[in-house]
Structure formats: C-alpha cells, structure tokens
Amino acid sequence: MWKVFAYYLFICLAVVSRAFAGVGEDSLNRYDMLDPEDKLSASFTYQQGNVVLNNGMVLSVPEGYRFLDAVQGRTLVERLWGNPQNPGFLGLLLPKPGSQPENILFGIEISTDETGYLSQQEARQLNYTTLMQKMQQHLLQENNWRNRKGLSTVTDMYWAMPPAYNETDNTQHLVRILQLGKNASILNYEMRILTRTGALSLTAVANTSQLTALQALMPAMVANIHLPVGQRYLDFNPHTDQIATWTERVLRMGEILDAGHFFEWLLNTWLFIAVCLVMVSFIYVMQYIHRRRELPKQFFHVDERLN
Structure with missing residues (x-):
C-alpha cells in the first residue's frame, strides 16, 4: 500500500526540481539556452503529431507543444533535474519556445499507474482528506532524500481546489499547492484518466497564478489521448482483472462520519x-x-x- 502513496507523492514532485530552479524566471528560455557544455540535453529530439507511447496508447501532441519520449525524458527529469525514478514514466510534454506566455507552464509529465481498476463507486467515495494526510507523511521521507541530494525541499502541501471525479470521461482531477519555504510555491495539476488496469496520469507543473489556465487546458487534454481497445476503462473484466484494493482501507477511512x-x-x-x-x-x-x-x-x- 505504501507504494501507492509513494506513486502519488512522486507525481506531486515530478518536474518540480525544474520548477524550483525556474521560480521567478522563464524556464523555457533556460531550457532552450542551456550551457554549451551540456551536450546531452542539446541532443534531444522532440516529436510532434501522433506519438505512440510505450504502453501502446497514442498521444496527439497539442498545438504549441513538443514531446520528449521516455528515454530522453528520463534523462531530463531524473538525471538533469534530479527527480527520483518513476517506473511508470512515459514521456514529457514541453511548450515550444515562444508559444506560451512567460511562466505559464514548466511541463506536463505523462506516466502510467498500474495499481488496479478503480470503480466509479470507489472514485466517488474516495476520502481526499485522508489521501492528503498520507501524502504529507510520505513527503517527510521524500524531503530526507532530497536533502541528501542537495535539492530543495517541499515544506507543505495542500489542495489548491477540491478534488473532483468526472464520470463523463472517467477522470480524477487532483490539484495541489507545493509550498517552497515561506514565499515560493508551485502548482501541481494532476489529471488521472482511469483505465482498465489503473490510470494514465498527466501532471502539469506551473506557477500558482496559472490555475485558471490549467483548469481549461487539462480537461481538454483528454481528447489528445487515444487508448487502444483492451486498455479502456470500459474494457474491464471483473473475472480476470485486478481491483484497486488500496482504496478500501485507507482512502475511505472516516467516510462514515x-x-x-x-x-x-x-x-x-x-x-x-x-x-x-x-x-x-x-x-x-x-x-x-x-x-x-x-x-x-x-x-x-x-x-x-x-x-
């Protein structure tokens, strides 16, 4: 069960090292004007149009963005930005230079979560207060790791808006604020598209002033994800597929109150x-x-x- 909360916490901190470095300045310019000695990042090859992800899903890269595949994205997020490894990492969406207003978005990480099928009833009944409490507990452990690596730490985390589940497209919207010391903070908008085996997670990291913009951007991203037959939410087979049992004991605690x-x-x-x-x-x-x-x-x- 601790792996589930570790996954949620990692998604909270995904791309956040990049955000730490970019608070108060244009992260895209810093990315596109890297030091000439950094030959590795300068060799990245971006993709546009329809991209087939490692799990077979198809991503239609939206206008104004470019896609970095799993191999290169891992190099950027884990090696250059100093984030912990995410086994479900599929790639990274980055705005094209000059396509977005200053500081609107640092990036959107795409990853998969294979923790099991989450029914609509469970999705409606999730206790998000308990979820946040568990994530905050694991945040302390994550900060210890970041301290050892010499990276900035997250001093607090809370919901930026009430979490919501959309039954129309089977998506969960988890919007968090990550507090960096007393004066700096980062917005973390995670949209989970429920699937037969878990969820496809799109996590946008931006400045807190971009909440309204992300409220329009993230739901529209559902149309850019094409799940193959057999992986869709409606393809769930109760006789053979795994149920997300982690919600039973933890996320529903206290709901009777x-x-x-x-x-x-x-x-x-x-x-x-x-x-x-x-x-x-x-x-x-x-x-x-x-x-x-x-x-x-x-x-x-x-x-x-x-x-």
Missing part, C-alpha cells in the same frame, strides 16, 4: 438492510408463535364448589 457518504452508503446497501429487516421480522413472528404454543391447554373445567 460524513453525512453525504453515510446516506450514499445506505442507498448502496439497501438490499442488506432489507434482508436484515426480514430476518428480524421472521424471528419476532417465530417467537410469538412459540409463546402461543406454550400456553397451557385446559381440556375440561373443574368446578371447585364440588369440593
């Missing part, structure tokens, strides 16, 4: 309640019949005056 969740739980368990009522009624009727049978039966009447 929430009135909305409580009544939703009652509606979802109406059959259980009906069966309980039938059983109680049956026991009551049987006890009543049993008491009637135990009443003494008088076969004849004795007149005491005869004595």
